[in-house]
Amino acid sequence: MNGVGGWPGPRGADAPNKVTYPFKSVDGGSVIDRQTTGERTWDLNTDGAAHYGLVPDWIEDIRRVGGQDTVDDLFRGAESYLDTWAASEKHEPGVDLAADSAASASSSEWSLFTSYQPHRAVDGDRGTRWASDWSDDQWYQVDLGSPRTVGRVTLDWERAYAKAYRIELSTDGTTWRTAWSTSAGDGGLDTARFAGTPARYVRVHGLERGTGWGYSLREVGVHSG
Ligand SMILES: [Ca+2]
Numbered sequence: 001m002n003g004v005g006g007w008p009g010p011r012g013a014d015a016p017n018k019v020t021y022p023f024k025s026v027d028g029g030s031v032i033d034r035q036t037t038g039e040r041t042w043d044l045n046t047d048g049a050a051h052y053g054l055v056p057d058w059i060e061d062i063r064r065v066g067g068q069d070t071v072d073d074l075f076r077g078a079e080s081y082l083d084t085w086a087a088s089e090k091h092e093p094g095v096d097l098a099a100d101s102a103a104s105a106s107s108s109e110w111s112l113f114t115s116y117q118p119h120r121a122v123d124g125d126r127g128t129r130w131a132s133d134w135s136d137d138q139w140y141q142v143d144l145g146s147p148r149t150v151g152r153v154t155l156d157w158e159r160a161y162a163k164a165y166r167i168e169l170s171t172d173g174t175t176w177r178t179a180w181s182t183s184a185g186d187g188g189l190d191t192a193r194f195a196g197t198p199a200r201y202v203r204v205h206g207l208e209r210g211t212g213w214g215y216s217l218r219e220v221g222v223h224s225g
Pocket residue numbers: 120121122123124125126127128129130218219
């Protein structure tokens with residue numbers, strides 16, 4: 001079993017430092033007697049760790065044989081593992097904060113046959129896209145729902161790309177600051193990297209189109225770094 005070793009067999013009724021029932025749980029909060037299932041009563045000394053329910057008995061056995069320090073180490077190990085896990089969860093560069101977020105735009109091209117609405121660029125599907133009306137000053141924006149650290153924005157342009165555009169950030173949706181900009185965009189996949197900044201709203205602000213069409217994005221990704 002993970003972190004403990006293989007399931008132990010019985011050590012015998014006369015083993016040294018055998019488990020004596022009842023005993024106290026590791027946190028001292030429970031008194032544990034021999035467990036009974038159906039007509040069978042389990043004793044770690046004579047049954048071994050016969051099933052998962054005997055893990056507390058097994059840990060008591062480890063305490064009897066190895067001492068309290070060993071059990072403390074065992075539990076610290078689990079805690080340390082969880083701490084490391086939690087720390088790595090907080091830094092989540094692989095997570096797309098914009099996935100399925102509330103998206104809006106200055107305009108969305110109308111089509112009888114399909115939707116070019118803003119959500120189409122955060123739906124995780126490269127086959128769908130947002131498209132703007134055909135003029136230079138247009139923007140596309142996602143609302144992350146709460147302030148997050150934003151340090152990287154990825155854009156997957158359709159043929160209708162932006163030659164000049166800015167990535168703008170805002171915490172309130174009203175005041176914007178430019179985090180990144182280019183005037184030499186050539187479409188395809190763009191990655192805008194900048195110092196991690198708290199933001200709830202992320203905007204792609206088109207300044208100059210690369211084609212005669214509007215702006216069109218298959219997918220927009222927002223990452224912490
Ligand atoms: Ca899409």
